[in-house]
Amino acid sequence: xxxxxxxxxxxxxxxxxxxxxxxxxxxxxxxxxxxxxxxxxxxxxxxxxxxxxxxxxxxxxxxxxxxxxxxxxxxxxxxxxxxxxxxxxxxxxxxxxxxxxxxxxxxxxxxxxxxxxxxxxxxxxxxxxxxxxxxxxxxxxxxxxxxxxxxxxxxxxxxxxxxxxxxxxxxxxxxxxxxxxxxxxxxxxxxxxxxxxxxxxxxxxxxxxxxxxxxxxxxxxxxxxxxxxxxxxxxxxxxxxxxxxxxxxxxxxxxxxxxxxxxxxxxxxxxxxxxxxxxxxxxxxxxxxxxxxxxxxxxxxxxxxxxxxxxxxxxxxxxxxxxxxxxxxxxxxxxxxxxxxxxxxxxxxxxxxxxxxxxxxxxxxxxxxxxxxxxxxxxxxxxxxxxxxxxxxxxxxxxxxxxxxxxxxxxxxxxxxxxxxxxxxxxxxxxxxxxxxxxxxxxxxxxxxxxxxxxxxxxxx
Numbered sequence: 538x539x540x541x542x543x544x545x546x547x548x549x550x551x552x553x554x555x556x557x558x559x560x561x562x563x564x565x566x567x568x569x570x571x572x573x574x575x576x577x578x579x580x581x582x583x584x585x586x587x588x589x590x591x592x593x594x595x596x597x598x599x600x601x602x603x604x605x606x607x608x609x610x611x612x613x614x615x616x617x618x619x620x621x622x623x624x625x626x627x628x629x630x631x632x633x634x635x636x637x638x639x640x641x642x643x644x645x646x647x648x649x650x651x652x653x654x655x656x657x658x659x660x661x662x663x664x665x666x667x668x669x670x671x672x673x674x675x676x677x678x679x680x681x682x683x684x685x686x687x688x689x690x691x692x693x694x695x696x697x698x699x700x701x702x703x704x705x706x707x708x709x710x711x712x713x714x715x716x717x718x719x720x721x722x723x724x725x726x727x728x729x730x731x732x733x734x735x736x737x738x739x740x741x742x743x744x745x746x747x748x749x750x751x752x753x754x755x756x757x758x759x760x761x762x763x764x765x766x767x768x769x770x771x772x773x774x775x776x777x778x779x780x781x782x783x784x785x786x787x788x789x790x791x792x793x794x795x796x797x798x799x800x801x802x803x804x805x806x807x808x809x810x811x812x813x814x815x816x817x818x819x820x821x822x823x824x825x826x827x828x829x830x831x832x833x834x835x836x837x838x839x840x841x842x843x844x845x846x847x848x849x850x851x852x853x854x855x856x857x858x859x860x861x862x863x864x865x866x867x868x869x870x871x872x873x874x875x876x877x878x879x880x881x882x883x884x885x886x887x888x889x890x891x892x893x894x895x896x897x898x899x900x901x902x903x904x905x906x907x908x909x910x911x912x913x914x915x916x917x918x919x920x921x922x923x924x925x926x927x928x929x930x931x932x933x934x935x936x937x938x939x940x941x942x943x944x945x946x947x948x949x950x951x952x953x954x955x956x957x958x959x960x961x962x963x964x965x966x967x968x969x970x971x972x973x974x975x976x977x978x979x980x981x982x983x984x985x986x987x988x989x990x991x992x993x994x995x996x997x998x
Contacts, residue, residue: 557695558632558763560702569752569759570689570703571710573639576752577686578714579745580646580679585805586718586829587725587738588653588672589936590812595735596657596664604937606669611930614676615923621680622919629915632692633764635685636757642682643753647746649675654742657735680922682753687918690903692911697904698848704900705844708892712836719829722812722822786908790917792975793901794924796856799967800894801928802935804863806960807887808832809936810953814874817950824877831881835888843893847900853976855897860969862890867962874954887961894968 558566584607592603621629628634653671656664690707694700725737808829815825847855866887873879906917939956943949 557693557699558760559689559693560699560706561693561695565759566693566763567706569756570686570693571706572752573643573686573756574707574710575714576643576745576749577682578711579717579748580650580675580682582711582715582718583650583742583745585808586715586722586811587741589809589933591654591657591738592668593940595738596668597661598665598668600940601937602665604934604941606665606672607933607936608930609669610672610676611926611933613673614680615926615930617677617680618684618919618923618926619916620919621684622915622917622923625684626912626915629685629688629918630692630911632689632760635688635692636760637685639682639685640753640757642678642680642685643749645678646675646682647749649678651739651742651746654738657738676926682749683922684915684918686756687922688906688914690899691907691914691917694903694907697900700903700907701848701896701900702844704903705840705896707899708896709837709840712833712840712888712892716830716833716837719826719833722815722826722829786905789975789979790902790905790920792971792978793898793905794920796968796971796975797898797902797921798924798928799971800898800964801925802932802964802967803960804891804964805929805932806936806939807957810957810960813940813945814953814957817946818875818953819877819880821877824880827877828881828884832884832888835885836892839889839892840896843896847893847897851976851979852897852901853972853979856894856972856975857969859890859894859897860965860972863887863894863961863965866890867958867960867965871955871958874957891961 559570560567589603589607592598592606593600598606625634625638628638649671653668653675656668656671659667690700690703694703721741725734725741811829812825815822815828819825866883870880870883870887873883902917902921906914909917943952945953
């Protein structure tokens with residue numbers, strides 16, 4: 538993680554103002570943020586990579602029940618994101634308030650996550666209600682953990698370039714968390730019997746909880762030290778944006794939210810179905826782990842490149858370009874996924890393209906939120922994560938419906954390949970269409986050409 542952070546504004550020097558703590562030239566602030574985001578990303582990625590498989594295979598829930606557990610918990614989290622973003626807006630408008638909240642949220646979310654992965658230890662009759670209650674508790678606590686770290690993208694960065702570097706750093710760190718979990722997939726799947734798998738999931742949850750709490754505490758300690766060293770705790774209060782500018786920023790935000798919703802509605806089908814694909818199509822947990830590792834490496838390794846490519850360019854054009862790359866990767870997956878080495882190559886390319894698209898969207902959200910009054914920043918991020926989780930909730934229902942409607946363990950296992958390709962492809966098409974709207978909306982109006990409007994001439998001349 539230190540190596541990743543060093544590429545994103547790491548260096549030595551005096552503490553900058555709060556607006557420049559993140560990717561602003563001081564290594565300690567950026568490194569501690571990267572570590573805390575790694576701990577948080579372990580929680581997020583576990584929900585994306587492992588939770589569906591855990592609920593159906595280790596906890597023994599039916600696919601439809603799994604879909605409802607994921608969907609209802611994500612919808613609860615979406616609502617709590619809005620409550621946190623608006624209800625705690627004063628604390629989220631200050632750097633010191635945000636770092637305190639993220640530490641408290643890390644502790645609460647860690648306890649809830651361990652409880653969730655312990656449900657496989659319960660009698661079968663209790664697993665569904667307890668899994669639902671624990672999943673909702675985890676997702677609500679995660680809102681208190683997630684939103685404060687997110688607002689630092691706007692509160693603690695000085696300019697557009699820093700926000701782009703910070704967004705790239707976050708995506709790379711998320712990829713590192715995904716890589717960590719990818720390396721655990723094969724050992725978990727190779728365990729003999731469901732009780733052994735259930736024990737393995739619980740041990741993994743305890744380890745993730747320890748990392749999350751420790752890294753959140755590190756962020757709080759380092760940043761509080763910076764603030765005590767002479768930086769005003771909340772920084773100078775940003776003047777309220779003029780109403781037309783604020784309205785324009787929110788209009789841009791809603792367009793970005795449409796792309797975030799499209800991206801997260803069906804793209805996660807790929808990662809959620811990957812363990813099923815490894816076991817029931819390739820019949821090789823080892824290759825399944827290799828494919829997951831390849832995707833994570835693609836996301837991590839491509840971030841320095843995308844950070845340079847996107848800098849100074851039209852973000853709408855970048856979104857369309859990444860969408861086209863994802864379409865090509867999805868087509869290649871549909872044709873080549875049954876060849877393990879080719880599947881790993883497709884996953885690598887998809888990780889690169891998906892990481893670039895996610896980085897571009899997060900940087901655009903951070904830039905848009907930074908133009909709002911400080912007390913609106915928390916709401917902007919609450920809306921972003923709320924929309925994200927609503928999309929994931931609907932996607933979870935779709936996942937449960939798809940798995941419940943086919944014999945994925947037997948005769949219909951080949952359909953997993955097409956479902957994994959269809960998810961990213963559908964999201965890419967929607968993002969490309971919305972990017973065209975964004976580009977058209979942001980294009981400056983052309984001044985009328987008097988030569989094409991004869992009525993504009995002064996005929997008395």
